[in-house]
Amino acid sequence: QVQLQESGPGLVKPSQTLSLTCTVSGGSISSGGYYWSWIRQHPGKGLEWIGYIYYSGSTYYNPSLKSRVTISVDTSKNQFSLKLSSVTAADTAVYYCARIVVVAATQIDYWGQGTLVTVSS
Amino acid sequence: EIVLTQSPGTLSLSPGERATLSCRASQSVSSSYLAWYQQKPGQAPRLLIYGASSRATGIPDRFSGSGSGTDFTLTISRLEPEDFAVYYCQQYGSSSITFGQGTRLEIK
Numbered sequence: 001q002v003q004l005q006e007s008g009p010g011l012v013k014p015s016q017t018l019s020l021t022c023t024v025s026g027g028s029i030s031s032g033g034y035y036w037s038w039i040r041q042h043p044g045k046g047l048e049w050i051g052y053i054y055y056s057g058s059t060y061y062n063p064s065l066k067s068r069v070t071i072s073v074d075t076s077k078n079q080f081s082l083k084l085s086s087v088t089a090a091d092t093a094v095y096y097c098a099r100i101v102v103v104a105a106t107q108i109d110y111w112g113q114g115t116l117v118t119v120s121s
Numbered sequence: 122e123i124v125l126t127q128s129p130g131t132l133s134l135s136p137g138e139r140a141t142l143s144c145r146a147s148q149s150v151s152s153s154y155l156a157w158y159q160q161k162p163g164q165a166p167r168l169l170i171y172g173a174s175s176r177a178t179g180i181p182d183r184f185s186g187s188g189s190g191t192d193f194t195l196t197i198s199r200l201e202p203e204d205f206a207v208y209y210c211q212q213y214g215s216s217s218i219t220f221g222q223g224t225r226l227e228i229k
Contacts, residue, residue, distance in 0.1 A: 037218075047166065047209055049218040060216045063122065096165055106213035107156040107171035114165050 002027040004097045004112035012091075012119050018084040022097030022112060029078050030055045035100040036080045037108065038071060040093040048093075052100060053080055087119045123148055123214050127221035133229040140197040142224045144210035149190050154213040157186055157195045160223075161206045169208075170195060202228075 008020035022036070029036060037052035051061035053071045061069050070083040084091060095117055099110040124147040134140055144155070152173040158166035168177040170186035173193055183198040197204055205228050210221040 046222045047211075047220040049220065052218075062217070100213075100218075101171075105153045105156075105172040105175070107168055107177075108158070108166070108211070109168050109171075109177065111165035111167075 002099060002110045004099065004110055006095060006097050006112045006115040008115065008117070010116060010118060012087055012117060013121050014088055014119055015086055018082070018087050018091060018095075018117055018119075020082045020095055020097075020115065020117070022080050022082075024078045024080075024099075027099075028075075029073060029080065030075045033101065033103040035060075035102055036071075036073065037098045037100050038082045039096045039098055039108075039111075041096070041114070042090075042093045050082065050084075050095075089119050091117070092119045093117060122217060123150060123212055123219055125210050125212055125219055125221035127208075127210060127224045129224060130222075131225045131227060133227050134200055135229045136200050136202055138200050140195075140200055140204070140226060142195040142197075142208055142226070144188075144193040144195070144221050146191040146193075146212060150193075150212045150214060152189050155186075155188070155193050156211045158209045158211065159204075159206050160209065166209060197226075200226075 003025045005023045012018045035052040038050040051071050053059045068085045073080040094114040096114045097112040098108045126145045128143045155173045157170040160166040174186045185196045207223045209223050
Protein backbone atom coordinates (compact mmCIF):
# COMPACT_ATOMS: atom_id res chain seq x y z
CA GLN A 1 0.00 0.00 0.00
CA VAL A 2 1.51 3.28 -1.14
CA GLN A 3 1.51 6.08 1.41
CA LEU A 4 2.47 9.73 0.99
CA GLN A 5 3.28 12.10 3.82
CA GLU A 6 3.77 15.85 3.57
CA SER A 7 6.16 17.65 5.89
CA GLY A 8 7.30 21.24 6.32
CA PRO A 9 6.55 24.48 8.15
CA GLY A 10 2.93 25.27 8.86
CA LEU A 11 3.59 29.01 8.98
CA VAL A 12 5.44 31.06 6.39
CA LYS A 13 5.96 34.82 6.33
CA PRO A 14 4.81 36.90 3.37
CA SER A 15 7.40 37.27 0.58
CA GLN A 16 9.28 34.18 1.78
CA THR A 17 9.50 30.76 0.13
CA LEU A 18 7.16 27.92 1.09
CA SER A 19 8.98 24.58 1.17
CA LEU A 20 7.32 21.19 1.55
CA THR A 21 8.54 17.63 1.17
CA CYS A 22 6.55 14.51 0.39
CA THR A 23 7.91 11.17 1.55
CA VAL A 24 6.66 8.14 -0.34
CA SER A 25 6.52 4.70 1.28
CA GLY A 26 5.27 1.36 0.03
CA GLY A 27 6.48 2.02 -3.49
CA SER A 28 9.40 3.51 -5.39
CA ILE A 29 9.31 6.97 -6.93
CA SER A 30 11.65 5.58 -9.58
CA SER A 31 9.14 3.09 -10.91
CA GLY A 32 7.71 4.28 -14.22
CA GLY A 33 4.10 5.04 -14.97
CA TYR A 34 3.54 7.71 -12.36
CA TYR A 35 3.79 11.44 -11.95
CA TRP A 36 4.33 12.87 -8.49
CA SER A 37 2.22 15.92 -7.88
CA TRP A 38 1.38 18.82 -5.61
CA ILE A 39 -2.21 20.04 -5.31
CA ARG A 40 -3.60 22.66 -2.97
CA GLN A 41 -6.98 23.59 -1.58
CA HIS A 42 -7.74 27.05 -0.26
CA PRO A 43 -9.89 27.04 2.90
CA GLY A 44 -13.43 26.06 1.99
CA LYS A 45 -12.63 26.05 -1.73
CA GLY A 46 -11.92 23.60 -4.53
CA LEU A 47 -8.78 21.81 -5.68
CA GLU A 48 -5.95 23.52 -7.59
CA TRP A 49 -3.22 21.57 -9.36
CA ILE A 50 0.22 23.09 -8.76
CA GLY A 51 2.46 20.81 -10.79
CA TYR A 52 4.02 17.37 -11.12
CA ILE A 53 7.34 15.69 -11.70
CA TYR A 54 8.44 12.43 -13.27
CA TYR A 55 11.18 10.43 -11.58
CA SER A 56 13.56 11.49 -14.36
CA GLY A 57 13.14 15.09 -13.29
CA SER A 58 10.78 16.30 -16.02
CA THR A 59 8.35 18.84 -14.60
CA TYR A 60 5.04 20.40 -15.60
CA TYR A 61 3.53 23.35 -13.77
CA ASN A 62 0.20 25.13 -13.60
CA PRO A 63 0.69 28.16 -15.87
CA SER A 64 -0.84 30.45 -13.25
CA LEU A 65 1.87 29.49 -10.72
CA LYS A 66 4.74 28.57 -13.01
CA SER A 67 6.85 31.65 -12.32
CA ARG A 68 6.97 30.89 -8.58
CA VAL A 69 7.01 27.07 -8.44
CA THR A 70 9.83 24.56 -8.39
CA ILE A 71 9.23 20.83 -7.91
CA SER A 72 12.21 18.52 -7.46
CA VAL A 73 12.74 14.83 -6.77
CA ASP A 74 15.25 12.91 -4.67
CA THR A 75 15.00 9.28 -5.72
CA SER A 76 17.62 8.17 -3.16
CA LYS A 77 15.29 9.33 -0.36
CA ASN A 78 12.06 8.45 -2.19
CA GLN A 79 10.93 12.04 -1.76
CA PHE A 80 9.80 14.93 -3.89
CA SER A 81 9.57 18.57 -2.88
CA LEU A 82 7.74 21.80 -3.55
CA LYS A 83 9.08 25.32 -3.38
CA LEU A 84 6.73 28.27 -3.87
CA SER A 85 8.40 31.65 -3.79
CA SER A 86 7.18 35.15 -2.92
CA VAL A 87 4.17 33.87 -1.01
CA THR A 88 1.23 36.03 0.02
CA ALA A 89 -1.87 35.40 2.12
CA ALA A 90 -3.49 34.05 -1.05
CA ASP A 91 -1.15 31.04 -0.83
CA THR A 92 -2.66 29.97 2.49
CA ALA A 93 -4.07 26.52 1.78
CA VAL A 94 -3.95 22.83 2.53
CA TYR A 95 -1.20 21.37 0.37
CA TYR A 96 -1.49 17.76 -0.78
CA CYS A 97 1.11 15.57 -2.40
CA ALA A 98 -0.28 12.86 -4.63
CA ARG A 99 0.53 10.12 -7.14
CA ILE A 100 -0.84 10.33 -10.66
CA VAL A 101 -1.18 7.17 -12.71
CA VAL A 102 -0.29 7.77 -16.34
CA VAL A 103 -0.63 4.31 -17.84
CA ALA A 104 -3.68 3.93 -20.13
CA ALA A 105 -5.58 6.54 -18.16
CA THR A 106 -4.64 9.43 -15.91
CA GLN A 107 -5.96 9.64 -12.39
CA ILE A 108 -4.76 10.49 -8.89
CA ASP A 109 -4.87 7.24 -7.01
CA TYR A 110 -3.01 8.09 -3.80
CA TRP A 111 -3.04 11.30 -1.77
CA GLY A 112 -1.20 12.46 1.31
CA GLN A 113 -3.30 13.57 4.25
CA GLY A 114 -2.57 17.22 3.46
CA THR A 115 -0.79 19.90 5.44
CA LEU A 116 -2.13 23.37 6.19
CA VAL A 117 0.27 26.16 5.36
CA THR A 118 -0.62 29.62 6.63
CA VAL A 119 1.06 32.72 5.22
CA SER A 120 1.15 35.40 7.88
CA SER A 121 3.60 37.72 9.54
CA GLU B 122 -6.57 25.43 -20.38
CA ILE B 123 -9.65 23.22 -20.25
CA VAL B 124 -12.25 24.53 -17.82
CA LEU B 125 -14.53 22.03 -16.11
CA THR B 126 -17.92 23.27 -14.91
CA GLN B 127 -19.84 21.09 -12.48
CA SER B 128 -23.55 21.28 -11.86
CA PRO B 129 -25.44 21.66 -9.72
CA GLY B 130 -23.33 23.47 -7.14
CA THR B 131 -25.33 21.85 -4.36
CA LEU B 132 -27.63 18.84 -4.59
CA SER B 133 -30.03 18.09 -1.74
CA LEU B 134 -31.32 14.52 -1.68
CA SER B 135 -32.41 11.86 0.78
CA PRO B 136 -30.78 8.48 1.45
CA GLY B 137 -32.04 5.90 -1.02
CA GLU B 138 -32.51 8.45 -3.80
CA ARG B 139 -30.54 8.62 -7.06
CA ALA B 140 -27.94 11.34 -7.54
CA THR B 141 -26.83 12.64 -10.93
CA LEU B 142 -23.85 14.99 -11.03
CA SER B 143 -22.69 16.72 -14.20
CA CYS B 144 -19.25 17.83 -15.40
CA ARG B 145 -19.02 19.86 -18.60
CA ALA B 146 -15.70 20.67 -20.29
CA SER B 147 -14.90 23.81 -22.27
CA GLN B 148 -13.39 21.62 -24.99
CA SER B 149 -13.31 17.93 -25.74
CA VAL B 150 -11.63 15.67 -23.17
CA SER B 151 -10.41 12.18 -23.88
CA SER B 152 -12.51 9.75 -21.87
CA SER B 153 -9.29 8.12 -20.68
CA TYR B 154 -8.42 11.33 -18.91
CA LEU B 155 -11.58 12.11 -16.94
CA ALA B 156 -11.83 11.13 -13.27
CA TRP B 157 -14.15 11.71 -10.33
CA TYR B 158 -13.26 12.13 -6.65
CA GLN B 159 -15.16 12.26 -3.37
CA GLN B 160 -14.02 14.47 -0.52
CA LYS B 161 -15.31 14.48 3.03
CA PRO B 162 -14.53 17.24 5.57
CA GLY B 163 -10.98 17.12 6.87
CA GLN B 164 -9.98 14.34 4.47
CA ALA B 165 -8.04 14.12 1.24
CA PRO B 166 -10.05 13.40 -1.89
CA ARG B 167 -10.66 9.75 -2.78
CA LEU B 168 -10.62 8.41 -6.32
CA LEU B 169 -14.00 7.02 -7.37
CA ILE B 170 -13.99 6.79 -11.16
CA TYR B 171 -11.21 6.94 -13.77
CA GLY B 172 -11.28 6.72 -17.53
CA ALA B 173 -14.76 8.29 -17.30
CA SER B 174 -16.44 4.99 -16.39
CA SER B 175 -14.09 2.62 -14.55
CA ARG B 176 -14.56 2.24 -10.82
CA ALA B 177 -11.47 2.50 -8.65
CA THR B 178 -10.52 -0.34 -6.36
CA GLY B 179 -12.97 -0.82 -3.51
CA ILE B 180 -15.59 1.60 -4.83
CA PRO B 181 -19.15 0.24 -4.49
CA ASP B 182 -21.07 -0.48 -7.68
CA ARG B 183 -23.72 2.11 -6.81
CA PHE B 184 -21.20 4.62 -8.20
CA SER B 185 -21.02 4.82 -11.98
CA GLY B 186 -19.55 7.22 -14.51
CA SER B 187 -20.47 7.92 -18.09
CA GLY B 188 -20.03 10.43 -20.87
CA SER B 189 -17.66 11.50 -23.59
CA GLY B 190 -16.40 14.58 -25.37
CA THR B 191 -17.47 17.55 -23.26
CA ASP B 192 -20.23 16.03 -21.11
CA PHE B 193 -19.62 13.59 -18.28
CA THR B 194 -21.86 12.29 -15.51
CA LEU B 195 -21.36 10.67 -12.12
CA THR B 196 -24.37 8.70 -10.93
CA ILE B 197 -24.96 7.30 -7.45
CA SER B 198 -27.81 4.84 -7.82
CA ARG B 199 -29.04 4.68 -4.21
CA LEU B 200 -27.57 7.14 -1.77
CA GLU B 201 -26.12 5.82 1.46
CA PRO B 202 -25.53 8.12 4.45
CA GLU B 203 -21.78 8.00 3.86
CA ASP B 204 -22.15 9.33 0.30
CA PHE B 205 -22.96 12.87 1.39
CA ALA B 206 -19.79 14.77 0.54
CA VAL B 207 -18.25 17.02 -2.12
CA TYR B 208 -17.53 15.55 -5.54
CA TYR B 209 -14.95 16.80 -8.04
CA CYS B 210 -14.30 15.93 -11.65
CA GLN B 211 -10.76 16.22 -13.02
CA GLN B 212 -9.22 16.12 -16.47
CA TYR B 213 -5.74 15.71 -17.88
CA GLY B 214 -4.82 17.24 -21.20
CA SER B 215 -1.80 18.87 -22.84
CA SER B 216 0.30 17.94 -19.79
CA SER B 217 -2.02 20.00 -17.58
CA ILE B 218 -4.57 19.05 -14.95
CA THR B 219 -7.74 20.91 -14.01
CA PHE B 220 -10.54 20.25 -11.55
CA GLY B 221 -14.16 21.25 -11.57
CA GLN B 222 -15.32 23.53 -8.78
CA GLY B 223 -17.16 20.70 -7.04
CA THR B 224 -20.73 19.61 -6.31
CA ARG B 225 -21.81 19.44 -2.68
CA LEU B 226 -24.19 16.56 -2.04
CA GLU B 227 -26.14 17.26 1.12
CA ILE B 228 -28.83 15.45 3.05
CA LYS B 229 -32.31 16.81 2.41
